[in-house]
């Protein structure tokens with residue numbers, strides 16, 4: 001029998017990450033990449049020292065209460081941790097970590113792609129080419145909104161929000177932001193701070209959401225707040241679907257209050273609100289913010305660095321509880 005710690009890995013991870021797992025641990029890998037039901041996950045965790053989950057595993061208070069006593073750590077392959085009940089883990093003495101920083105560039109890239117794609121009606125253009133319905137050029141054909149020089153409002157000026165601001169400055173955008181606390185001037189780089197979402201929104205030709213999903217940010221973008229945006233604003237979300245009230249956003253896209261939305265994250269993924277699919281002014285991606293080869297490897301290695309530290313009795317770099 002191996003004396004290596006036993007680790008349950010809930011989803012298939014990049015090859016280099018699985019190689020390291022197999023070298024250093026008695027790893028229970030998920031070759032089929034099927035999403036385990038909660039009771040299956042609890043069963044598979046029997047005798048394991050740690051779990052490496054993704055955001056697809058809902059480790060709520062009930063599941064955490066039923067995990068075997070052997071589990072000492074949950075080292076998530078994600079920066080977001082809304083899928084893990086931290087107080088429940090803490091109460092059981094289970095250490096929880098995430099993978100910050102390593103996916104900020106990739107996520108900001110997707111936010112910029114969504115912003116540009118929504119503003120320039122990329123979905124409709126793509127559709128016309130692929131369905132062979134592009135008939136001719138005209139001076140008023142497929143008119144979108146110019147991005148350069150416009151105002152970008154950022155909700156949540158953490159790592160991803162700050163990189164998004166830097167990328168947007170490349171388009172001469174003027175940056176406004178809301179964050180719980182104001183950034184120091186060397187990080188703010190001239191961006192205008194708003195101490196409430198309500199005061200930010202009227203300044204947003206484009207709004208990009210980068211805050212975590214918490215009970216406080218649930219439905220942060222609702223009908224009342226959408227009404228505060230300028231007419232023809234564009235909304236981009238690469239954070240979590242829960243931050244947006246889908247019915248309110250769809251109504252505003254349908255009525256023409258908003259010009260378009262670019263979304264990579266949704267409530268109830270992958271069974272998203274069907275209203276988004278029916279609209280032409282949405283540019284939709286399937287939660288691929290961090291999906292680059294480089295970033296997925298880096299996320300895996302960061303999760304394993306945390307796991308190595310915990311198993312060696314050291315403090316992990318990214319401890320949440």
Ligand code: 8YV
Nearest residue numbers: 054055077078079080289290
């Ligand atoms: C990941 C993410 O793909 O890390 C996060 O929080 O939202 C995504 O970029 C996913 O969560 C991995 O578990």
